[in-house]
Structures are given as C-alpha cells and as structure tokens.
Amino acid sequence: MIDLAYILAARHSGSTLLAMLLATHRQVCTMGEMATAYLDDAERYRCSCGAWIRQCRFWRSVQEAMAGRAVIFDIAAAGTDFSSIGGRYVRRLCLPLHRGPLAERCRDAALGLSGAWRRTLPAVQRRNALLAEVLCELTGSQVVVDSSKTAVRLxxxxxxxxxxxxxxHLVRDGRGAALATMGPDRCADAADPVRRQGGVGGVRAAEWRSMAQAARQWRRSNEEALHLLATLRPSRWIDLRYEALCADPEGQRRRLFRFLALDPAEACPVDQFRQAAGHVIGNGMRLDTAAIIAADHRWRSVLTSEQLAAFDAVAGRLNVRLGYGEASAPPGGVG
Ligand SMILES: [Zn+2]
Incomplete structure (x- = not known):
C-alpha cells in the first residue's frame, strides 16, 4: 500500500503552496495535482523545475518507470483524472454539487450506467496507484501528496x-478564494505575467467569473468536502486554515507531519520549499521565486461592497460557519 496525503479544498485555497511545503520533508514527494488535466499545449508548458514539461528529465524517468510496469504514460495526458472517463456525461456527474449520502448513491448509480466508466475505472485506479508508487520510488519517499482538491476524486x-x-482539509476565507476565481490570471497565477498560463504568459479572459459564480463554486466545493469528511473516521483527516498556514508555516507543517506519522526533524527549512518540491504542475505560484510565505489578503482592499454583498448572498453563511467572522453584509443567502 502506498501512503497518499490528499489535499481536499475549494479552488484557490492554497493547495499548491501546501503540497510544496509538505514536500520539504525527506519522506514526502509531490507533483501537485495528480489528476492533471490534459495539457493542450504541452510543448509550451513548464514544469516547476523550469524545464518545458516534455524536456524535464524527472518526467522522462517517470515515463520509463511506468513503462516498466507496462503502462504507457505521458504527463501531458496522464489519464489519472476520474472525471475525464467517458466524456461529457461523466464530467457533469463529477461536478461539485451539494450532496448528501442519498445523492451520492444516486451519483454512483448514474456513473454505473456509463459503460465507459465501468470499463475504464479499474484501469484509472491502477494508473493512479502506480503513479504514486513511481513518484515515491524515484524520490525515495514514503508519502505522496496529491493536491487535486476535489471531493469526488477523493x-x-x-x-x-x-x-x-x-x-x-484546507479551508480559506471564501472571499479570498472567490476573488482568485474571478480573475485567476491576476490573483492566482505566477506573479510574473510572462510565466502565467503554465509558463507562456497571456491573459486568461475565458476563465474570468462573476462574484456570484465564484462564490457558488467555493460554497459547493466546501459543502461537498464537508459531506465526505462526515463519513470518515476522525483519525483519517485533519483541518487546516490557509491563513494559519501562512502565519505560521513552521508550526502548521509540524502538526501535519505528526498527523502523517513523519518525524518533523527530517524536514528542510521552510524557506527551501521551492527547491524541495522538485517537479510540480498546477497553480502558477509554483513558477514564482519568493522564498517567503505571505498570505494573500487582497480581497480586503480589492472587493467592492457590491461584490462582498454578492458573495454573502450566496456563501456568507457558510463562510461564517467556517469561522471567518461576520458576513460582510447582512446575511441573506443560503449556506
Ligand atoms: Zn521538472
């Protein structure tokens, strides 16, 4: 059995940072999101080591080690994402929605109706496990961290x-996560504009969202996560706040190492988290260079009172329930 630490979170909650920080431990490795989506332009996508992903020597070794297990593997089309099995029908069923145990059983049944899902699921499961095994083997680690975030994958x-x-379970103030979802190129990508979009620069206008859409996405992801956690033994999961992680990375990292049964003494200093992480794909912050970890609180100065009210109408109540103070406007929405 391979030990896998899964980061369960809404989008833009600091999961890539957390994965890289955990990889400062000698026994921990990560590639960021193991459920990597198909990379449209793999020739122009950079690994966090700086190399173009197809030129990266580490990913070539992964490909060879997977071939040794009779699996054809290409990091640009990894085949590890459950929601990519069988096209649009499965993709829609795997979207984060507010679900309880009954709805989850319905989702399982609906997925079971897809022949492609039934035929392909065992192979995708095996592929994920073998990839985890290879990552541990090549880096000499005991634990692999997967920052794929979604509850359905978990x-x-x-x-x-x-x-x-x-x-x-990584939670961030929904107002900060929503601001990043509204404009990921400005608020959730590499600080240097020429390194955005996987390392080729440019504007991601197609991904811009309204505050209502961003708040809904944050709320549904967290609701789905909370439903899943309610089914797990308490010893199997731990809570973490993005804001606490940034305020005290050393202390929070130690707490997480203990949870993962790892000796904190085997970790390198926090400020070496970029070098330690090695070869990460996912959020653009992996291509930044700053060694200092600082919380991004831009939402406090950037969001207008109308946008804060729009957030509260959709997700204010859940944000308060998760411990983020009073709603920024009179609470009206469900949550
Ligand atoms: Zn690399």
Whole structure:
C-alpha cells in the first residue's frame, strides 16, 4: 500500500503552496495535482523545475518507470483524472454539487450506467496507484501528496485498495478564494505575467467569473468536502486554515507531519520549499521565486461592497460557519 496525503479544498485555497511545503520533508514527494488535466499545449508548458514539461528529465524517468510496469504514460495526458472517463456525461456527474449520502448513491448509480466508466475505472485506479508508487520510488519517499482538491476524486481514491489515504482539509476565507476565481490570471497565477498560463504568459479572459459564480463554486466545493469528511473516521483527516498556514508555516507543517506519522526533524527549512518540491504542475505560484510565505489578503482592499454583498448572498453563511467572522453584509443567502 502506498501512503497518499490528499489535499481536499475549494479552488484557490492554497493547495499548491501546501503540497510544496509538505514536500520539504525527506519522506514526502509531490507533483501537485495528480489528476492533471490534459495539457493542450504541452510543448509550451513548464514544469516547476523550469524545464518545458516534455524536456524535464524527472518526467522522462517517470515515463520509463511506468513503462516498466507496462503502462504507457505521458504527463501531458496522464489519464489519472476520474472525471475525464467517458466524456461529457461523466464530467457533469463529477461536478461539485451539494450532496448528501442519498445523492451520492444516486451519483454512483448514474456513473454505473456509463459503460465507459465501468470499463475504464479499474484501469484509472491502477494508473493512479502506480503513479504514486513511481513518484515515491524515484524520490525515495514514503508519502505522496496529491493536491487535486476535489471531493469526488477523493471518494474514489479512498476505494483504491492499493492506496492508504489520509486527508488534509484546507479551508480559506471564501472571499479570498472567490476573488482568485474571478480573475485567476491576476490573483492566482505566477506573479510574473510572462510565466502565467503554465509558463507562456497571456491573459486568461475565458476563465474570468462573476462574484456570484465564484462564490457558488467555493460554497459547493466546501459543502461537498464537508459531506465526505462526515463519513470518515476522525483519525483519517485533519483541518487546516490557509491563513494559519501562512502565519505560521513552521508550526502548521509540524502538526501535519505528526498527523502523517513523519518525524518533523527530517524536514528542510521552510524557506527551501521551492527547491524541495522538485517537479510540480498546477497553480502558477509554483513558477514564482519568493522564498517567503505571505498570505494573500487582497480581497480586503480589492472587493467592492457590491461584490462582498454578492458573495454573502450566496456563501456568507457558510463562510461564517467556517469561522471567518461576520458576513460582510447582512446575511441573506443560503449556506
Ligand atoms: Zn521538472
């Protein structure tokens, strides 16, 4: 069995930072999001080591080690994402929605109606486990961190008999996460504009969202996460706040190492988290250079009172329930 630490979070909650920080431990490795989406322009996508992803020597070694296990593997089309099985029908069913146990059983049944899902799921499970095994083998690690974030992926990884999964539930003030979702190129990508979009620069206008859309996405992801956590034994998961992580990375890192049964003494200093992480794909912050960890609180100065009210109408109540003070405007919405 491979030990896998899964970061469960809404988008733009600091999961890439957390994965890189955990990889400062000698026994921990990460590639960021193991459920990497298909990379449209792989020739112009950079690994966090700085190399173009297809030129990166580490990813070539992964490809060779997977081939040794009779698996054809290409990091630009990794085939590890459950929601990519079988096209639009499966993709829609895997979207984060507010679900309870009954709705989850309905989702399982609906997925089971897809022949492609039934035929392909065992192979995707095996592929994920073998990739985790190869990452540990090549880096000499005991634990692999997957920052893929979604609850639906976690649900299937928990059923994988080759994996021993522990969960870190990472929560960030929804107003900060929503601002990043509204404009990921400005608020959730590499600081240097020429390194955005995987390392080729440019504007991501197609991904811009309204505050209502961003708040809904944050709320649904957290609701789905909370439903799943309610089904797990308490020893299997731990809570973490993005704001606490940034305020005290050393202390929070130690707490997480203990949770993962790792000796904190085997970690390198926090400010070496970029070098330690190695070869990460996902959020653009992996291509930054700053060694200092600082919380991004831009939402406090950037969001207008109308935008804060729009957030509260959709997600204010859940944000308060998660401990983020009073709603920024009179609470009206469900949550
Ligand atoms: Zn690399």
């Amino acid at each position: 649900k299937y990884l928990l059923r994988n008999p080759m994996l021993n999964v522990k969960v870190i």
